[in-house]
Amino acid sequence: MKYIKKGLYLLLILLLILPLTQLLFPFVELKDLDGHFELASKPTYDLSKFKTGEYQEEFESYLKDSIGFHNFFIRLNNQLNYSLFNKSNASGIVEKNKMLIPESYIRSTLGLDFKGEKKLREYVSRIKVVQDSLQKMGKHFIYLHIPGKASIYPENIPDKFLEKKNDENNYNTLLHLLTEYQIHHIDFYTYLLLKKSQLESQIFANNSVHWSGNTVSVVADTLTNYIRSQFKLNTPSIKRLQGIKTVKDYRYTDYDIAKSMNLFWNIAEDTLYYPKIEFISNNAAKPSFLACGDSFFQSFNGFYPILDSVFSSESKFYYYNRLVDWPKKYKKVGIKANELNIEIEINRTDIVILESTDENIPLFGFGFIDDLYNHFTNNSITDSKSLKKFAELEKVKNRAKTIHKIAGYSYEDMIYSIASSKTKSISKEEFEKLVEQKKLSILKTPKWVARVKKQAIERNITFEENLRLNAEYSAKKSLNL
Amino acid sequence: MVFSSIIFLFGFLPIFLIIYHFIDQRYKNHFALLSSLFFYTWGAPNFISIAILSIVADFFIVSFLSKSEGRNRLYLLWSSILLNLSFLLYFKYTNFFIDNLNSITSLFNGSEISIGTILLPIGISFYTFQKISYSVDIYRRIKNPLDSIVDYTLYILLFPQLIAGPIVRYNEIADQLHNRDSRNYDDKINGFYRFSIGLAKKVLIANEFGIKADFIFSLSTTDLSTSEAWIGILCYTFQIYFDFSGYSDMAIGLGRMMGFSFPENFNSPYLSKNISEFWRRWHITLGSWMRDYLYIPLGGNQSNKKWRVYFNLCLVFIISGFWHGAAWTFILWGAFHGVFLIADRLFLNQISKKWPSWIKIVLTFFVTVNGWVLFRSESLPFAMDFYRSLYTFNFNNIDTYLENKFIIITIIAIIISFGSISKLVSTNYSLFLSSVNLRVSLAKVALSIFLILLASAQLVSTTFNPFIYFRF
Numbered sequence: 001m002k003y004i005k006k007g008l009y010l011l012l013i014l015l016l017i018l019p020l021t022q023l024l025f026p027f028v029e030l031k032d033l034d035g036h037f038e039l040a041s042k043p044t045y046d047l048s049k050f051k052t053g054e055y056q057e058e059f060e061s062y063l064k065d066s067i068g069f070h071n072f073f074i075r076l077n078n079q080l081n082y083s084l085f086n087k088s089n090a091s092g093i094v095e096k097n098k099m100l101i102p103e104s105y106i107r108s109t110l111g112l113d114f115k116g117e118k119k120l121r122e123y124v125s126r127i128k129v130v131q132d133s134l135q136k137m138g139k140h141f142i143y144l145h146i147p148g149k150a151s152i153y154p155e156n157i158p159d160k161f162l163e164k165k166n167d168e169n170n171y172n173t174l175l176h177l178l179t180e181y182q183i184h185h186i187d188f189y190t191y192l193l194l195k196k197s198q199l200e201s202q203i204f205a206n207n208s209v210h211w212s213g214n215t216v217s218v219v220a221d222t223l224t225n226y227i228r229s230q231f232k233l234n235t236p237s238i239k240r241l242q243g244i245k246t247v248k249d250y251r252y253t254d255y256d257i258a259k260s261m262n263l264f265w266n267i268a269e270d271t272l273y274y275p276k277i278e279f280i281s282n283n284a285a286k287p288s289f290l291a292c293g294d295s296f297f298q299s300f301n302g303f304y305p306i307l308d309s310v311f312s313s314e315s316k317f318y319y320y321n322r323l324v325d326w327p328k329k330y331k332k333v334g335i336k337a338n339e340l341n342i343e344i345e346i347n348r349t350d351i352v353i354l355e356s357t358d359e360n361i362p363l364f365g366f367g368f369i370d371d372l373y374n375h376f377t378n379n380s381i382t383d384s385k386s387l388k389k390f391a392e393l394e395k396v397k398n399r400a401k402t403i404h405k406i407a408g409y410s411y412e413d414m415i416y417s418i419a420s421s422k423t424k425s426i427s428k429e430e431f432e433k434l435v436e437q438k439k440l441s442i443l444k445t446p447k448w449v450a451r452v453k454k455q456a457i458e459r460n461i462t463f464e465e466n467l468r469l470n471a472e473y474s475a476k477k478s479l480n481l
Numbered sequence: 482m483v484f485s486s487i488i489f490l491f492g493f494l495p496i497f498l499i500i501y502h503f504i505d506q507r508y509k510n511h512f513a514l515l516s517s518l519f520f521y522t523w524g525a526p527n528f529i530s531i532a533i534l535s536i537v538a539d540f541f542i543v544s545f546l547s548k549s550e551g552r553n554r555l556y557l558l559w560s561s562i563l564l565n566l567s568f569l570l571y572f573k574y575t576n577f578f579i580d581n582l583n584s585i586t587s588l589f590n591g592s593e594i595s596i597g598t599i600l601l602p603i604g605i606s607f608y609t610f611q612k613i614s615y616s617v618d619i620y621r622r623i624k625n626p627l628d629s630i631v632d633y634t635l636y637i638l639l640f641p642q643l644i645a646g647p648i649v650r651y652n653e654i655a656d657q658l659h660n661r662d663s664r665n666y667d668d669k670i671n672g673f674y675r676f677s678i679g680l681a682k683k684v685l686i687a688n689e690f691g692i693k694a695d696f697i698f699s700l701s702t703t704d705l706s707t708s709e710a711w712i713g714i715l716c717y718t719f720q721i722y723f724d725f726s727g728y729s730d731m732a733i734g735l736g737r738m739m740g741f742s743f744p745e746n747f748n749s750p751y752l753s754k755n756i757s758e759f760w761r762r763w764h765i766t767l768g769s770w771m772r773d774y775l776y777i778p779l780g781g782n783q784s785n786k787k788w789r790v791y792f793n794l795c796l797v798f799i800i801s802g803f804w805h806g807a808a809w810t811f812i813l814w815g816a817f818h819g820v821f822l823i824a825d826r827l828f829l830n831q832i833s834k835k836w837p838s839w840i841k842i843v844l845t846f847f848v849t850v851n852g853w854v855l856f857r858s859e860s861l862p863f864a865m866d867f868y869r870s871l872y873t874f875n876f877n878n879i880d881t882y883l884e885n886k887f888i889i890i891t892i893i894a895i896i897i898s899f900g901s902i903s904k905l906v907s908t909n910y911s912l913f914l915s916s917v918n919l920r921v922s923l924a925k926v927a928l929s930i931f932l933i934l935l936a937s938a939q940l941v942s943t944t945f946n947p948f949i950y951f952r953f
Binding site (some may be wrong): 007009012013015050051053067068086395 | 490496498527706879880881884885922926929933
């Protein structure tokens with residue numbers, strides 16, 4: 001009996017030593033975790049850091065994140081919380097009626113992030129300027145509003161949020177303004193609500209943030225029809241054919257929240273439908289677009305090759321106006337949206353598309369609309385000295401060498417475009433605001449006022465004129481322009 | 482390094498246990514001491530020299546004491562006590578006294594004294610009491626002094642009980658320091674089981690209550706409803722019990738795996754029928770230390786004058802409160818318990834003699850919970866505002882607090898805290914704990930593995946993991 005107990009004790013010690021052994025000599029291959037997380041790195045030993053306890057703290061964090069079977073422990077904890085307590089580990093996700101919904105979409109639906117009509121009107125008026133300018137060039141603009149999950153399924157918003165509901169939300173106000181300013185737009189919220197009962201499966205899968213593959217097939221068809229009828233552009237048409245129903249082989253983002261929950265076993269069995277899609281081309285040249293939007297736009301290529309098949313390969317999709325996410329060749333080398341010249345890109349495109357979900361309305365077009373507005377109104381002040389300096393940098397030249405062929409730019413245009421992306425520029429409105437602030441600062445300083453007065457007499461201009469000159473000088477100096 | 486950390490659980494502990502298991506009996510104390518020094522240095526590198534300095538000084542003072550006779554013996558005892566108390570007073574109470582002095586001098590427009598913040602060496606409150614117990618036990622000739630400074634340093638710095646107890650008195654462990662059975666596999670399995678129970682209490686239960694308690698205590702008292710305040714203080718009531726008793730379980734279990742037998746520190750304290758009983762069930766080693774090394778020397782119950790007995794009681798509890806922390810809230814918490822102890826002796830025990838047990842338990846629990854408000858509050862004004870929130874009867878919706886996990890953990894906590902009210906449960910569990918039957922051992926191993934897995938999963942996944950008694 002003694003030997004059995006000895007064996008039992010050694011088994012317990014073995015249990016404790018296994019994670020360290022796995023860390024030092026990995027012997028079991030574990031599945032990676034999904035989702036975004038940052039792991040602590042191994043600190044370098046430093047006596048002064050040891051004395052303050054900083055080294056120990058960093059080392060303990062490192063060990064916690066890297067210990068053998070780390071991913072197993074994370075999954076075990078998540079699975080237990082989910083199975084025993086119905087608690088999801090994914091941050092910012094809530095659940096009701098077996099549907100997982102991101103809190104941020106609930107906030108948007110309930111108007112908790114409402115920006116106010118004034119700001120939204122200013123935003124839409126800028127869109128109007130962009131649309132009109134494009135129209136003069138024979139080009140088109142379209143705004144795509146995509147509903148968040150909470151607005152499609154308000155019945156699944158947990159009660160605790162409903163108490164805080166606001167009377168207005170960004171979507172309602174924006175939609176009203178888009179109509180008022182006659183902006184071309186497709187309101188997929190209203191459209192999908194009308195279609196809700198006719199669709200073969202849910203608009204959003206229970207366990208995903210994004211709209212389902214089936215929904216994408218339907219709205220893509222609507223989008224291409226709209227482009228053909230409104231803008232008279234020849235796009236291939238989309239034909240939806242009989243597809244398959246599945247309870248486990250979910251595609252692309254149809255299981256994205258659940259995946260990021262990092263469980264051992266799949267949760268809830270959604271029955272999702274994936275139609276087959278056929279693209280009917282009439283051999284006419286495909287239109288090109290310049291689009292900016294969020295991850296919902298990505299799904300136009302994630303489930304089916306819609307972007308590849310319907311639009312010209314000259315088209316571009318700016319993800320949050322940061323990275324050129326599509327075509328793939330741009331993404332491969334990580335070309336940033338601001339590395340491309342907006343004038344060249346507009347000239348190359350037939351349609352400019354802005355896509356946004358409820359949650360992203362407060363980002364006011366991701367800065368894309370501002371860029372277009374400033375371009376069309378010639379409304380920006382750029383530091384030309386810096387521009388020249390950047391254009392001469394080896395780093396910039398090398399980057400231009402790498403990407404100019406992919407972007408279809410001449411080498412010189414590419415250098416200028418990259419250098420511009422690094423040069424500070426400010427819109428005229430912002431510059432005016434700063435000048436006004438500087439004027440006030442001068443007026444509050446008696447010595448400075450006296451100097452401006454004296455200078456005005458010397459320059460033979462009025463005090464007001466000289467005040468403006470001084471304020472402009474001061475504003476430019478503070479911006480290093 | 483805390484027991485409920487990945488570095489301890491999967492790094493320090495298994496390496497220590499493996500080497501300790503295989504090392505020759507003659508070197509076990511040396512190895513345990515080296516490991517304890519590493520353990521302490523990892524957590525408090527700046528204080529290890531102070532700890533060693535005071536240990537060496539104390540060892541020699543007590544060695545002289547043991548060889549002395551007459552008044553010299555008493556002088557040496559007081560030298561040792563004063564040496565230990567001076568370290569404790571300096572590190573733990575200087576800031577408190579200076580802050581209070583500044584408050585008084587500011588009333589008379591006096592100038593402020595500033596010496597900067599003095600950091601508290603971890604575990605000082607606990608090991609100071611152990612050192613005093615060594616000096617006093619030798620003085621009382623209860624035990625012989627240790628011949629080896631290694632053994633003495635090990636007694637003071639032994640890592641399982643170094644930071645948060647139990648307070649092991651010298652006479653309880655003297656023989657085990659050089660004569661213990663560290664090859665008994667029943668002890669090792671039972672020790673491991675006890676350790677995993679403690680870990681689970683801390684990580685799976687105390688931390689869950691801790692998150693809620695910390696959240697509610699961080700709210701402004703003006704926004705706090707009665708229902709929220711009660712949830713907050715009840716969460717803290719369970720947090721502190723599962724946190725501290727979990728730590729004690731881990732310490733006792735670790736000691737047992739090494740062949741030591743540490744005294745118990747908790748015995749279902751929330752089942753107490755009066756406050757006197759509560760102190761026989763809560764932090765037992767502190768209570769008995771206070772009794773034997775402070776209350777009895779002050780005269781204890783033996784005085785002919787009743788007021789003197791009550792004075793002694795109140796003083797001991799005020800000091801006990803002050804031992805927990807250098808703040809008026811702790812002093813008042815000690816006094817609060819002292820007052821109930823005196824009331825027990827004066828009339829409460831008499832009045833409640835015929836009451837059903839459950840009523841006495843509920844009332845004692847209610848008093849204890851109210852006491853925790855003082856213990857948890859950062860300041861007296863906050864405590865007063867919190868009491869106001871508890872009793873203004875301004876109830877609101879508390880749905881947001883009542884998640885499934887919280888409800889289930891609360892039910893488990895209630896069962897563990899009050900389950901042993903049933904004789905059947907308590908007797909069977911005691912039998913299970915002490916049994917060396919193979920089947921029971923197998924069950925303990927299986928349960929240990931299960932609990933270690935659950936606790937590790939939680940530890941790896943979360944960041945909230947404080948130990949309340951580390952600050953004392």
